[in-house]
Amino acid sequence: MSDFEQLISKRRSIYNLGKNINLTPAKIEELVKSAVQYCPTPFNSQSGRAVLLFGNASKKLWNITEKHLQKVTPPEKFSATQSKIASFAAGAGTVLFFIDDDITKNLQSKFPLYAEQFSVWAEQAQGMLQYIVWTLLAEHHIGASLQHYNPLIDEDVRQSFNLPANWRLTAQMPFGSIEQPADDKTFQPLEQRVKIFSD
Ligand SMILES: Cc1cc2nc3c(=O)[nH]c(=O)nc-3n(C[C@H](O)[C@H](O)[C@H](O)COP(=O)(O)O)c2cc1C
Numbered sequence: 187m188s189d190f191e192q193l194i195s196k197r198r199s200i201y202n203l204g205k206n207i208n209l210t211p212a213k214i215e216e217l218v219k220s221a222v223q224y225c226p227t228p229f230n231s232q233s234g235r236a237v238l239l240f241g242n243a244s245k246k247l248w249n250i251t252e253k254h255l256q257k258v259t260p261p262e263k264f265s266a267t268q269s270k271i272a273s274f275a276a277g278a279g280t281v282l283f284f285i286d287d288d289i290t291k292n293l294q295s296k297f298p299l300y301a302e303q304f305s306v307w308a309e310q311a312q313g314m315l316q317y318i319v320w321t322l323l324a325e326h327h328i329g330a331s332l333q334h335y336n337p338l339i340d341e342d343v344r345q346s347f348n349l350p351a352n353w354r355l356t357a358q359m360p361f362g363s364i365e366q367p368a369d370d371k372t373f374q375p376l377e378q379r380v381k382i383f384s385d
Contacts, residue, residue, distance in 0.1 A: 206362075227307075
């Protein structure tokens with residue numbers, strides 16, 4: 187089995203995160219930049235954006251998230267919500283993923299034939315970008331999960347980190363040391379999911 191083949195089963199959603207990682211922030215920055223650079227995009231439009239938060243910047247993100255969740259969570263459920271947010275804040279950092287919607291709009295006006303597809307393809311390319319970052323982190327024994335507190339936190343995130351209005355938040359990926367491995371997961375039979383034809 188190739189290293190990559192092994193890696194795709196090693197990548198899991200890791201929720202119990204710590205700060206005890208072996209990679210420097212500079213190395214993590216390099217991984218995220220490689221993912222952004224080499225991820226395929228429709229018409230090579232390069233619509234993916236990422237923001238890498240370490241330390242207090244990552245804490246700030248999760249404080250913002252907690253503040254907004256408090257407004258929409260029933261009081262009796264809020265302590266569970268707080269624990270969940272604290273588990274993300276306990277990691278070494280967070281990657282924020284965005285789509286540059288100006289790129290989608292430009293493509294729509296330039297290629298009207300595919301106008302309806304460009305926003306779908308931009309989302310698909312985001313999934314690829316998120317997967318590359320997630321899997322590269324896993325390769326370096328760093329745990330991560332994929333969270334979606336957008337659009338609740340979008341405006342606050344944009345203002346707090348001074349981000350362009352055309353960057354639309356699509357996901358948040360808290361990462362850190364793996365303090366508890368993922369539980370086993372179940373799989374549907376592959377015969378029901380993959381069909382092979384040879385003539
Ligand atoms: C598009 C997408 C959206 C997801 N959204 C969330 C999410 O909002 N919160 C979360 O905890 N996990 C989220 N996940 C993670 C899945 O729940 C997880 O990948 C799945 O249960 C399989 O577990 P594994 O990642 O450990 O292999 C998402 C995964 C994908 C691919």
